[in-house]
Amino acid sequence: MNTTWLSLSVNRPKIVLCIGFLLIFVAAFGAKNLYFRGDYKVFFEEDNPQRLAFESMQAHFSKNDGVSIIIAPHSGKVFSVQTLSLIQELTEAAEQTPYSSRIDSLSNFQHTWAEEDDMIVEDLVEDASTLLPGDLDKIQKIALQEPNLLHRLISPKGDVAVINISVNLPDGDQTPEVIKITDSVMAMTDKFKANYPEHDFYHTGVVLMNYSFFSFASNDFESIVPLMFLTIILIMWILLKTLSGTLATLLIIITSIAATMGVGGWFGMFLSTATVNVPTMVMTLAVADCIHIISSMLFGMRAGKNKKEALLYSLDLNKMPIFITSATTSIGFLTLNFAEVPILADLGNLTAVGVLFACLFSLTILPALIMLLPIKVKAQAPNSRDLGHIERFGEWVIRHHKRILPFTLIITVLAVVFSFKNNLDDVPTDYFHESTQFRQATEFQEQHVSGMTSMDFAIYTGEDSGVNQPHNLKVIEDFSIWLRQQPEIDHVSTVTDTYKRLNKNMHADDLSYYKLPNDRETAAQFMLLYEMSLPYGLDLNNHLDMKKSATRIMTMVKNMGSKELVELELRAQTWFSQNAPNLQLSAASPGLMFAHISEINMASMLKGTVVALLLISGLLIFALKSFKLGAISLLPNLLPACIGFGIWGIYSGQVNLGLSIVLSMTLGIIVDDTVHFLSKYRHARINGCDAQESVRYAFASVGRALWITTLVLATGFSILMLSPFALNSEMGMLTGIIILVALAVDFLFLPPFLMVFDKKTKQE
Template identity: 50%
Template sequence: MRQLWLGWVLKHPWWVLLGTLVLVLLMSSGMSKLYFRGDFRVFFAADNPQLLMFEQMQDEFNKSDNILIGIAPADGQIFNTTNLTLVKQITDAAWQTPYSIRVDSISNFQHTEADADDLLVADLLLDTAQLDEAKIAHIRRVALAEPTLVKRLITADGTVTAINITVQLPELDKNKEVFDTFGFARQLTDEFSQRYPDVRFYLAGVIAMNHSFAYEAEHDARTLIPVMFIVIVIMLALLLRSVVVALATVIIIVVTITSTLGLAGAAGIFLSTATVNVPTILMTLAVADCVHVIASVQFALSRGHDKQSAIEYSMQRNLMPIFITSATTAIGFLTLNFSEVPILADLGNMTAVGVMLACLLSVVTLPALLAVLPVRPGKVKPQHQQDTAMDKLASFVILRQRLLLPAMALLMIVFAGFISLNKVNDEAVKYFSPATDFRQAMDFLDQHLTASMSMDFVLHSGQSSGVNQPEFIAAVENFSQWLAEQPEVAHVNSISDVFKRLNKNMHADDPAFYRIPQTQDEAAQYLLMYEMSLPYGLDLNNQLNLDKSATRLTAALRNMGSKEITSFEQKSLQYFASQFPQYQASAASTALMFAHIGERNMASMLQTLPLALVLISLLLVFSLRSWRMGLISLLPNIAPAAIGFGIWGLYSGEINLGLSVVAGISLGIIVDDTVHFLAKYQHARHEGNNAEAAVRYAFNSVGRALWITTAVLVIGFSVLMLSSFRLNSDMGLLTAIIIFTALVIDFLFLPAFLLKFDTKESQHHA
């Protein structure tokens, strides 16, 4: 069958190329259906419990999607005429932000005070023309004494302030809506930067984060793919020493990528921060297949074969290894379907399909291309002449096998021992490089205010208007104070503070009455008077639901890892349940969602790895037709990932969403080297060679192809390190480390292992 198929391909190469063209055009037609989504919700499945809780909270209260504009004057004084005027002007202009429903700042804070029996409610800064020293002192005194403002919209020392714009997107075209909203805020701050050159502005919040997700993904697509493409072309031309075969490889790469993207579009898959990496990953994987075919053709040509027999020689030796390595790589990526993150599953499926397409094109279209292109035979070497570098390496391994085997085993054990230094840590803000504007803004505002992490708690009274009950308000107040005392919490925004302030106002601003109202009627009356006095857009819907049966309490958190966040959630809910069993509480926030997804994703990936390992091992046993060889291959396939994660434990120690999938991905890729080396080794053994001769033959026939493909793969994944999106850059770096480690193990440990434990079979063949 193989001979018939290959004979037909080589006899009718133009028909093969025409058929490929038609098939590629059909598959690529779906590219027009591709679209891009960059909002943070793409990381969560529709039935994700934290997302459902978050959405329920968003429905019950005002949306919490926001843009936070940080304002930091060079003189460090917010409370002066110039800077208070600036705050007032931006606050007023911010209402024009697309889809905005609320703007909060120190200037429009609804300050309350008593006037005889009346309650006066007004902006803290209503008219900048009235600003004088007395007015500024009054604004400063009120703002720095108000718990709902300090550490949320103004620093305790009055050096930095922020304006919070709450938006409600219609979600018809999320990407456009985010870019429109963020674009307006950016234009606004740019205009004020020109008018106030001594003031620095920072844009943070959920909308800024969504914009950064989308922007960085699109930026990666525009920059990394062209960089990777150029690097691969140059490397292939240099390493394969032929522009023609480099061109053939490029053709296979291009049609693989366009076909994969077309099939994804037809299947309804959208592009995201994860799937924009598919072209870059497929470039490296498609190259690996092509290099093995081409290197073997060049090897045969150098031994005096004509072009057709050289292609036949290459396909006879590479057909099964290419299929097996492609299948194992596809299995590795298909394990991402067990991920809790939908876009990682999309990444896995798209890459798996692309890998198998690359396999098909490499064994059908590439031979046809090589048959019609002017591939030169190069300098013919005698049969006995070996690849000098590879032969020297083979001699070194054979000579030093007794030292290499224990030394490599010891190194593997030592580095694998550092795996325990890693911990799962997912912070959405840290997904972005410190060089990005968004990360710098969040880091600055986190340092001075509380911008990046928060946890919303919904406390249910169990009945309509229950929030007016003094005992419920007392429960809210108790919980707020407990939260404020926790080391993880920087600020608490609670409705109980509003009730205490209103109670004081309604008792002639007597500080002694800064406490919870004593009766439900009092609380209801105060709240009604206050709400009737509030202007449009500044009501209490962000803290109270419609029937006033529940309140939302927001705890701003200090920077911490995912385990700490989930622990804090559990600790907080347990405290409330133990102290107030008559009420119900739930928690939600974007930080909490990412914390949970990181933990669950790592757990699901660890559970999936054994399945992938079993499937890959069975494929290896099938391809090598030997249980013994299949078992021998296990160690060099497992060890690189163990060593890689050990090195990562020393280097960073933080495992995020991107890294949680690396083990599965790399497991499929690194099998490539092992399969090709063992296939050539086994071929030599079946011809009657002893273990030493078989090792030497494997190095000479496939060693060059292995280091070329490894170099391309390492550089390919290293290109992802240029990404400002840490999920991509970290994944690229760790995968590159693992792939390089796999080559070292296959060149130093695997042959030494074979020389030690494959002696009986040698005597049998002898």
């Protein structure tokens, strides 16, 4: 690379700064177009098969996205005048929830019973304040025996009740509506909490999950990013011991982030739970470039050069490594385009842009700033033997390299073995930390009523009024019975229970008639009579489509992992294909969408990693101008991820959606250390040094910079562990581990490996 254009920053710093800041302002101005989306649909492409199935199901039946309000009386008795009054009042108040389309609760459940030749349809609880002990016992007996209530709106012990608010959200960005609904529900329950202090309230449901995605991402952006910012600057100031260099780096960080987010705004991108991490990643990667330039400059000044000479020396020494590491890091992040999750691709693209901005600014604006800022370094005597900590560590590695190499190989083999303990398994409710209200609410719901995860099955008959056909009703009934037998399922809501109840009612509540009608006309008449008696908002559109050609069976399953959910769907599809080949079955739900995307995403990311590895390897061979060194570099680039996932296998063993991208993401980052170490090593070899002297030179010239950049990068990503959102916190934790392991590999494995396998007297 030609240094002429780089020397312009040293010789004409003011001109470079004026042009640079003008271009940065134009790029950053696009940030005004950014907006935030927190709904779960941002995780899926518009043509995602599971998303299409879910949207098709919602088009046939009423939408069942909503909020669940869980009521837990301290007395442990739902069937009391006070608690039933609360449920009745809250049910009526919930009708004012924005975008609400249906309210289901214990009080407004449409109970049917026979009175002579008439069928009575009425609310299960009509006026809770007037109930007598006998009435309470009757309501309790009905509720705990009704399959459409048990494990859905009432717990088996009768100690917890649920109110479901179904909402009709518009297509596209749903964040404003989600916030409005959540704020309304929270304000409403706060009011009832004040009036009924003997009760606890919990909130779950898809809307609350969307709200949690939004709120946690916003909190991360407002709290974790500034904390990381301050931490990184503090570390730099302490380790580099130069205020001017720290301030210059601070400006590079700010401009890199501003330009990156501005480009995102110009291209119509939005912020999400994934892309809010872009400033964090750009910040840490920008710091690494700056540290190498400043550290090498300080190294030159300690050797007796003046600031200008040292800066030109640093630029000449680091221009190629910084360019190559920026290119490899960008390649690593760009492979996130192989991900099946759109916002992960956005994360990769924006971070790749940020890395390139950081590279450009660190090679142009940073030198210009340094030339204008005062920096003084005390020169050391030419023959000084006062070795620093890194140099002394390098000497120890050189002396013991024959023992260190086999030891590191044993550690690597063990780590690779433990890496096979990892399993890809996603539980969407576990994305949130145990301390968060949403996670606590979902766990409370699972312990007392049912899991929050839903899985809906739509059965299409292909003919008008096909559901009323006796043989189709028999299939729906048999399938519902099979679903109830599955250990993963807590509750099944099916229209056949309504048909059987109506048949019993129309035969004077004779229990022997609690079975499906025998003919199509009778079934249709019973259903028509029932629907005509239902109040507004409590129709059967959640179970039946308008033409009665399809029905939806809604199930609540335990909050289990993605593998179990996909296996349950496969078992259901297998049963249905074997027992009802003439009917069509479709399964869909947000939980199922996440389960499938987790499975598919890992396979896609493995392909992306292979592509990244091939591109990065070719780039390293070109940069180092040595096929041998390029081949050697593959080992220290692959080992950190293997060891890191081995450590994760011991620590957790569960790989979620966020961790599935770590391999591709870190591959580009960990190359940085290897490139800088090998470039200095090769520089010494070209100048006639043997392998041992070249390793010594690499430790002396770049060892301290590698230690500082690793500390900064690992600290930066580790701060993400403070996030209550598991996708971010666990991604930060594993990335931090791999970055630390990468330094250990470059300091303990790579030097001994070079001294053993690169013994030629001069590097060609």
